[in-house]
Amino acid sequence: MEGKEEHAIGIDLGTTYSCVAVWQHGRVEIIPNEQGNRTTPSYVAFTDSESLVGDGAINQVARNPTNTVFDAKRLIGRRFSDTCVQNDMKLWPFKVIEGSSDKPMIVVHHMGQEKQYTAEDISSMVLGKMRETAEAYIGKTVKNAVVTVPAYFNNSQREATKHASATAGLNVIHMINEPTAAAIAYGLDKKAGWYNNRNVMIFDLGDGTLDVSLLSINTSGVFEVKATVGDTHLGGGDFDSKMVNFCVEEFKRKHNVDLSGNSKALRRLRHACEKAKRRLSYATVTDIEIECLHQGTDFFVSFTRAKFEELNKGFFIKCIEPVVKCLKDAKMDISSVHDVVLAGGSSRIPKVQQLLQDLFKGKQLCKSVNPDEAVAYGAAIQAAALSGNENGMLQGFALLDVTPLSLGVETQGCNVMYVVIPRNTRIPTTMKRSITTLYDYQTAISTPIFEGESPTTLENNFLADFVICNIPPAPKGVAGYYICFDIDADGILCISAENKFTGEKQGCTIISTNKIKQEEFKKSKRKLDRRELSKINQEENVTSKIKCKATETSKRTLDGRVKHAR
Template identity: 45%
Template sequence: MTHVNGSSHEWLVLVTIHTNELLVEEEHRAEIAEGRLIELEELVASESEEEEELEEMKIDELEYLSSSAVQCRKTTSSFVAFTPTECLTGNLAYDQATTNPANTVYDVQRLIGRTFNDPEVQKLINRWPFKVIKGTYGLPKVVVEYKCKQKEYSAEEISSMLLVHLKNLAKSYIGTTVKDVVITVPLYFNDSQRQATKVAAHLAGLDVLQIIDKPVAAAIAYGLHMKTTDTNVLVFDLDIVTFNVSIITTDEKGKLTVKATGGDTHFGGVDLVDIMTDNFVKKFNRIHHMEMDITGNSKARYRLRVGIASAIEDLISNTETTISIDSFYNAIDFSTSITRDKFEYMSKSFFRKCIETLESFLRDAKINNTDVDGIVLIGEWTMIPKLQQLLREFFNVNELFKSIDAVEVVAHGAAIHAANLIREKSEKEKTLPTLSLPNIVPLSLGVDAHDGVFSVIIPRNTPIPAEKEQIYFTTYDNQTSIPFNVYQGERSRAKDNKWLGEFEVAVSPAPKGKSKAKVVFSVDADGTLNCWVKEFTTGLKNKIIIDNDKHKFSDEEIKKILKDAEKYKLEDREYIKIMRVRNVLEEYIYNVRRKMKTIGSTDKTRLHAEEIKKMETAIEAANEYIDGNQELVDVDEYKKVQNQLQKLCVSVIAQLV
């Protein structure tokens, strides 16, 4: 657990399943599970041999591979460094970061799938010691000096270098090339980030079997997909820069569903390191009667933060530890001890923020803490004893789910799922149940059919893959096509959401409401949106696939959209009321005109021609009123117009029938 310049030190964990040499890799932003498909396909030789193999296969036989036989580290830091002679990856890159900061790249997963102008990217590039520029198509590029030449690399290319490093490590261990991969990503990753992650894997020569979410993988690791009773499990995921909480439910069939998700994407272990850093700088200044400003000394800041992160890690299993830094500042050494009790006292505000965020999440999700049947922990920061104590007290439970290392739990679950996917390729091997993986739609998807109201087809938080459909009718006589604009968001008015694309379908001319079309939205396991429409009479179809760049939101954008939806909830409700009243008025006008056509030309119509003309003038005025008051915010005004028109029309029509 370390920290560099306010950003995360991400880890990659490798795991193998002995019986079929299924390999798993995990990283802080995109954990990887790889499998050798050829080995599994060759397991079946005869019925008796198959039974023998299946009996031997136990999915919990996992071995975590050391990232280096020399260093004996179980985790590999997600650093890539460029020097005048070579490119270093993993721990070798991390170990030289202090001497080569401008050419040592880390935390690149926070760039993947984002544009250069993304607010999150702009925040990050001001903190990083390496340079990031705006590249082709507005995508960020990392600029480094490599072999004495300036080079530019995309986030996908940097990520692929890390994957190649792990792929080679796997090859050296199992003796053959690994090609198939399952990738786990943060729950809030949008479609573009997921697609970009797949590109990185492809560049590394890996075939992506599936992308799943971190909390889902953790749930699988604990066998929640094997449950035969309804269960609510809270997944508590605290990493260096983000804090994510999810509720995953299971039913009697073992289906996993993400019921709710939340947290704080700008709060994490870094905040705890910040608190400790401030305290120790004050202590150093007090001891040496100085006014050291650590913000102006990046090297001292880096070394202190690394020492603090190491101390926090030590205090997980020890009651006291020491921080020692030679030549910390102005050639002065810094050495101090800290007890676990002192650490917990200094970190009170951090722990309080964790619990307050958790309370807010449960309140928004309308879930009581007594409804939670278990708590799964993800991330080394969740191993802090005080935090675990607070969680036990908050949920009034004796124990948390922590039999699997919180650092390794996601990789563990990814391995199980990878094994399941590969075994499903064999007709004869069905030893694992099929899993329903609950990646979710982060924001509602729907259309503006004709009246400006956002018609939701796939609601927010729907588990994916998902397919939903709606029926839409023509809105005027002899309509020859129905246009659809696709939006994503949570506002009632379509135009207040993000426009994604448009399509239409030809329909047979007919009276209003007689022709209809079925619109189907389908989101696949990787989050790609497919929209198609079919007209019932002619059978004509049309289809579009929403471009990834139009279909992406950063986690910060999602939070803002949800906040705006809550902020404008009353306004949106009023808008819906207005549109309903307006639609009633439009429908009434249509029915009056249709009634007049039915009556036709008779002696009575000729006798009451003046009254009819007056009624038609009033109808035209009502239509003009509707067209001229698209932004009307007063329901009573619409009702007043309708009541006046209805009174006149009823009087005239009564004289004609």
């Protein structure tokens, strides 16, 4: 039948390199691109005549740095005002400006015109390239895919990745956390020799993100995630930046010239530093040599592994912190971990491996799976299991994942975070929070939704303001509702409300890719007292709806209505 012949692929959408795989002929096959490479650069270049994705884009980056976009994964689902975005902008040769609703927009020149793209647009082009690569290899149209995301991606980043996948023509049958995918690749390969359950720690250090997950894998093929911790802005790219900054200062010291304003020179220097970083994983010293780097001046520096480790000492220590936290969250001690598996290209760095071994008291690290391919490998297995293309060879395979961040509401009248779904809760899941009116004859309730681990909402990530309107007037405390938090298997949040007494349900999905600036939220929140909410309700004559205001534009509209109501 045609349905059985339809292939589902697994895609590892990486910060610097992406990888695609498929299950066929009874095994996983990593799909090479048209250049024969098993990984494809997550680069998109724009010229006067065409746009290039992958190897074609990275091959011309030296002569076209301002129109070659990379690191889109560091931008996806973020605000322009985020500190990490502002810091990254200083290192990128391409231009990033503030768009509507605080959304970062990438500015390039294409076909003789200035154009703006979102990080989702760039990611969709990379995903489209991976789909085309798979179709050329399989010889059939591919629509269904399992796409991986960092375990610590928040709700907006997951939504944005799913949107990018849809734009690329892909039906995402599941979004899987990267370390979980790596665990599947490792576990399915090794479980034949196991006689008992194994506790496996996955340390996934890529170019832009770090994820640590602790899983229990049984001999029947059930993968249960116990805890996951990570950092969505820590990886090999940060190590490169430290090297670039050192070289810029070295060039200035030697030649008394500052090249930090030369985007083409910085791009060449960054490329040389990235190559040097890779060489230092197997050599103790390497040279960085670039002809005519700036104003016709050559640059040469000898870089030792010791110097590299000194520059990135703070980052390396930061890499170990999530491991300790993950063990604590899982309530498991070091001796209970059977295997420590490395994934992600940056896990090859000797200093990182040494720190991990020291933490686990000399335990040998598992390097049997290719860290560049492990995530796509596991995603392909999950895709085959979900689409039924494995012909029973994965019988018994099951995945039990968790949510990485706590989700909750702000306690009415203060900035205290009330957690509805704690982090590391198994997903999919649904939990409720009871709320009621605080004033007599209150006809609307505003409830802000947050994610994060701080006890105060001021330090957590604001998702949306959830407003229940057209509440029948009654004395305070009489009208009551449940706010229902529902997280699907992809880790995406959906909010609804349920009347405590009638059971009537209403709701909508939170769309949080354009998040409101925290200070604007606070300003709007102060205006939503009982009189204002009541007047908004009366003026709009709202009929039993729940309004989820998740964009800056909606907030400004709400403020305007409040002023008008006054």
